Amino acid sequence: MSKNTMKLQGRQLFEKIGKPTKIVAPMVDQSELAWRILSRKYGATLAYTPMFHAKLFATSDKYRNDMWCSLDGDPTTDRPLVVQFCANDPEYLLTAAKLVQDKCDAVDLNLGCPQGIARKGHYGSFLMEEWDLIHKLIKTLHDNLDVPVTAKIRVFPEREKTLDYAKMVLDAGAQFLTVHGRLREMKGQKTGLADWDIIRYLRDNLPRDTVFFANGNILYPDDISRCMNEIHCDAVMSAEGNLYNPGVFNGDEEMDVDANKDKIFPRVDKVIREYFEIVKHCEGSQASRIAMKSHFFKILRPFLPQHTDIRSELSKMNAKIPFEEWDTKVVKPVEDVVARIFEEQDIEEKDRIIVGPKELWGGHYKTVPYWRCQPYFRPVNGVTADKRVVQALENKINEQSLNSDDNEKKRKAENELEMPAGKELKV
Numbered sequence: 001m002s003k004n005t006m007k008l009q010g011r012q013l014f015e016k017i018g019k020p021t022k023i024v025a026p027m028v029d030q031s032e033l034a035w036r037i038l039s040r041k042y043g044a045t046l047a048y049t050p051m052f053h054a055k056l057f058a059t060s061d062k063y064r065n066d067m068w069c070s071l072d073g074d075p076t077t078d079r080p081l082v083v084q085f086c087a088n089d090p091e092y093l094l095t096a097a098k099l100v101q102d103k104c105d106a107v108d109l110n111l112g113c114p115q116g117i118a119r120k121g122h123y124g125s126f127l128m129e130e131w132d133l134i135h136k137l138i139k140t141l142h143d144n145l146d147v148p149v150t151a152k153i154r155v156f157p158e159r160e161k162t163l164d165y166a167k168m169v170l171d172a173g174a175q176f177l178t179v180h181g182r183l184r185e186m187k188g189q190k191t192g193l194a195d196w197d198i199i200r201y202l203r204d205n206l207p208r209d210t211v212f213f214a215n216g217n218i219l220y221p222d223d224i225s226r227c228m229n230e231i232h233c234d235a236v237m238s239a240e241g242n243l244y245n246p247g248v249f250n251g252d253e254e255m256d257v258d259a260n261k262d263k264i265f266p267r268v269d270k271v272i273r274e275y276f277e278i279v280k281h282c283e284g285s286q287a288s289r290i291a292m293k294s295h296f297f298k299i300l301r302p303f304l305p306q307h308t309d310i311r312s313e314l315s316k317m318n319a320k321i322p323f324e325e326w327d328t329k330v331v332k333p334v335e336d337v338v339a340r341i342f343e344e345q346d347i348e349e350k351d352r353i354i355v356g357p358k359e360l361w362g363g364h365y366k367t368v369p370y371w372r373c374q375p376y377f378r379p380v381n382g383v384t385a386d387k388r389v390v391q392a393l394e395n396k397i398n399e400q401s402l403n404s405d406d407n408e409k410k411r412k413a414e415n416e417l418e419m420p421a422g423k424e425l426k427v
């Protein structure tokens with residue numbers, strides 16, 4: 001039997017890895033080993049590695065050793081796992097993929113990266129016009145690799161073209177398809193809202209047995225079930241939602257949010273300690289050590305503006321500073337501060353999660369105390385759209401809509417007031 005016929009088809013693979021529904025997205029410098037281990041403890045059921053550069057991975061020992069170590073893909077601590085590469089040369093891609101095929105469940109091709117570096121390097125979303133090359137890249141892995149190949153795409157403005165594109169990717173041999181519902185241009189300040197309608201259109205028009213993951217707009221746990229219900233996808237992938245709050249994977253639709261706040265919006269002191277101990281145990285994972293500072297900043301994002309002494313200590317840290325110093329200067333001080341907060345008499349009242357009314361975009365904002373992990377609201381045009389600002393903006397919208405029944409006016413106001421990452425008001 002040829003390798004290709006022995007290989008698991010998408011649906012078989014999906015079942016073999018336990019039908020995961022909550023996926024940690026591939027994130028450069030952020031979905032490394034320690035973070036994946038933490039995310040799984042908080043409910044993630046599949047994780048992708050950061051994108052690795054196939055040619056460098058295949059040819060540079062230094063690059064490979066910085067990105068990947070013997071603990072990555074460990075069957076007891078780091079599975080199921082998909083390893084992602086960017087590439088524009090089938091041979092380098094295959095060489096790189098063969099180096100990890102024994103330590104992962106599938107190898108993914110990145111067709112979504114929109115950054116300048118991808119334009120220069122000619123990969124990611126900058127291959128979106130080169131269908132023959134994409135087909136060849138995927139087919140080369142499909143024909144020659146022991147594990148299945150998968151792909152993650154962005155969308156075109158035209159949904160029919162996107163459908164043809166997705167069909168081509170599947171025809172080449174991709175066994176899972178992840179669709180990030182944003183255009184190539186939607187990045188940085190222009191990130192905006194992912195388009196679930198086009199993702200749904202693809203889902204509805206691709207063969208039923210396609211293993212299909214939706215990506216974009218997940219900030220709260222209940223967004224995951226909303227996404228699954230709206231799109232009928234097999235699973236939902238989250239990047240930023242997971243980075244700022246690993247608890248985003250740890251809830252479900254029916255959960256009483258306040259009663260389950262330790263799962264859904266875990267305390268920053270607990271998460272920092274747990275994550276820090278995992279990094280210590282991942283000795284040998286250079287990537288985990290290097291990513292630590294950035295993860296600390298993200299986990300502690302609501303906390304640091306209130307405790308600027310800790311913020312200034314954290315900003316002085318780097319990957320070479322011994323763990324003991326990280327512990328005494330950052331981790332323990334965070335624990336001490338939160339412990340003191342929890343000694344306050346009215347802590348029960350202060351520690352409430354307040355669920356707002358149902359919004360036009362279909363979900364609910366939640367007010368979460370600053371000592372708990374929570375979603376990040378992306379700054380737009382220099383304005384940090386934290387909860388307070390978002391609230392002020394919403395009040396303005398409400399005022400405008402009270403003063404006028406003119407829907408067009410309301411829509412304009414909403415568009416001007418750009419919302420959090422992936423959470424503009426959707427009308």
Ligand SMILES: Cc1cc2nc3c(=O)[nH]c(=O)nc-3n(C[C@H](O)[C@H](O)[C@H](O)COP(=O)(O)O)c2cc1C
Pocket residue numbers: 025026027028029030049050051084110111112113152180194215216217218237238239240241422
């Ligand atoms: C820090 C960061 C790094 C990312 N790196 C990658 C990557 O390596 N490969 C990739 O396909 N997408 C990458 N992305 C995009 C995400 O995987 C995801 O498609 C995008 O952020 C939309 O999901 P979200 O709305 O849940 O954030 C990255 C995103 C972030 C925030």
